[in-house]
Amino acid sequence: MKMSYSGRLQLEKIVTVLVTGLSTPGQAEITSLDTGNIEDILNNAGVALVNFYADWCRFSQMLQPIFEEASNIAREEFPDVTQVVFARVDCDQHSDIAQRYRISKYPTLKLFRNGMMMKREYRGQRSVTAIADFIRQQKVDPIKEIHSLEEVNIADRDRRNIIGYFDQKDSENYHTFEKVANILRDDCVFLAAFGDVSQTERFSGDNVIYKPMGETVPDMVYLGSLTNFDLTYAWAQDKCVPLVREITFENGEELTEEGIPFLILFHVKEDTESLEKFQHEVARQLISEKGSINFLHADCEKFRHPLLHIQKTPADCPVIAIDSFRHMYVYPEFRDIEIPGKLRQFVLDLHSGKLHREFHHGPDPTDSTPGQEEIGEVASNPPESSFQKLAPSETRYTLLRDRDEL
Numbered sequence: 217m218k219m220s221y222s223g224r225l226q227l228e229k230i231v232t233v234l235v236t237g238l239s240t241p242g243q244a245e246i247t248s249l250d251t252g253n254i255e256d257i258l259n260n261a262g263v264a265l266v267n268f269y270a271d272w273c274r275f276s277q278m279l280q281p282i283f284e285e286a287s288n289i290a291r292e293e294f295p296d297v298t299q300v301v302f303a304r305v306d307c308d309q310h311s312d313i314a315q316r317y318r319i320s321k322y323p324t325l326k327l328f329r330n331g332m333m334m335k336r337e338y339r340g341q342r343s344v345t346a347i348a349d350f351i352r353q354q355k356v357d358p359i360k361e362i363h364s365l366e367e368v369n370i371a372d373r374d375r376r377n378i379i380g381y382f383d384q385k386d387s388e389n390y391h392t393f394e395k396v397a398n399i400l401r402d403d404c405v406f407l408a409a410f411g412d413v414s415q416t417e418r419f420s421g422d423n424v425i426y427k428p429m430g431e432t433v434p435d436m437v438y439l440g441s442l443t444n445f446d447l448t449y450a451w452a453q454d455k456c457v458p459l460v461r462e463i464t465f466e467n468g469e470e471l472t473e474e475g476i477p478f479l480i481l482f483h484v485k486e487d488t489e490s491l492e493k494f495q496h497e498v499a500r501q502l503i504s505e506k507g508s509i510n511f512l513h514a515d516c517e518k519f520r521h522p523l524l525h526i527q528k529t530p531a532d533c534p535v536i537a538i539d540s541f542r543h544m545y546v547y548p549e550f551r552d553i554e555i556p557g558k559l560r561q562f563v564l565d566l567h568s569g570k571l572h573r574e575f576h577h578g579p580d581p582t583d584s585t586p587g588q589e590e591i592g593e594v595a596s597n598p599p600e601s602s603f604q605k606l607a608p609s610e611t612r613y614t615l616l617r618d619r620d621e622l
Contacts, residue, residue, distance in 0.1 A: 246287055247303040250310055259331035261301040263354045265338065266326050268305045268314060273322040273614040279342055286347035300351055321613035327354065329398055336402060339469055358401035359394065362409045372405065376456055377427040379407045381414035389422045389442035396452045404456035426455045460495045460511040468606035471510060477541065478603055479563060481513040482523055483534040490534040497553045501560040509563055522602035538566050539603045545571045
């Protein structure tokens, strides 16, 4: 008789408790977090790596000695206890904390900076060396100091650049800039100039500008207060994290775990024109859907397999599709995205269940769209999700729940 997934989890809990008992902390300086101390400890830590675990989870048990040894190395290299903190949360004992941080698998290693949880968690190799290297990378200053304004002119325009011009490094304005740069270090390049070097760019005080990707795109100036962290961070995040993100094999697990469907443009890497059209129409038609669907673009060659899954090849690109983590749905014709409301309706049909119904049962009887017969024939054999395969694996995590997408 086949045991259910929830049954397997329960059995694993019982067996672990019977055989090994509850795990005990090692000699490493790992802080156990609870509702009474979590705010104080995380808010006062420059960098905190938190292990969300369960004693009965075999992957958590395997990680524990590695995590402890990595924390010992970090303590030797960063002896200031507020610089780097290794901490853990027993999710069985503190389920309220696990729910607050949306823990859906064990173990989960989340990174915090001054109390703010970073969007990207640690998903690298579970080895002492890899975790210690990850912490070292987090302590590298993300801001490059420039000593001549000529360095600004030769900045890499294939990256998003944010440049700060400050009178002094030891100032409240620059400290705000530093905090923002640390949080968005993976999304933008941060540069800073000081004193005489920056004087010509500080005509009305300290100044921050954004240089978008592309040689011909104009700079954008931050007009808010540099002492207001929330305002500065919101502005920088809007510039550094694009509405349409690129999906890669490196970030696929992270994007999949966000748990919302993908609207993907498959395009040849050199085809920037189609990407620009897609970005424009997403911003024009779908900005209100941000948060309910991920807007992505993918390299046709790298993601050849998902294309084949929907009976397309790189020669057919550009191709737009939705992956709901259950099925994939193909947008009829790329050239139609500029028809007002057409792309938006495609997404709304996903949310209403219409795309799912039509794949299984043919077009809705109220529809009068030409070519219904052909659609109905395809409906009997809908392609299954391809990107679901990038989700966290049961060979690496104990997964806590199954999602139920459209």
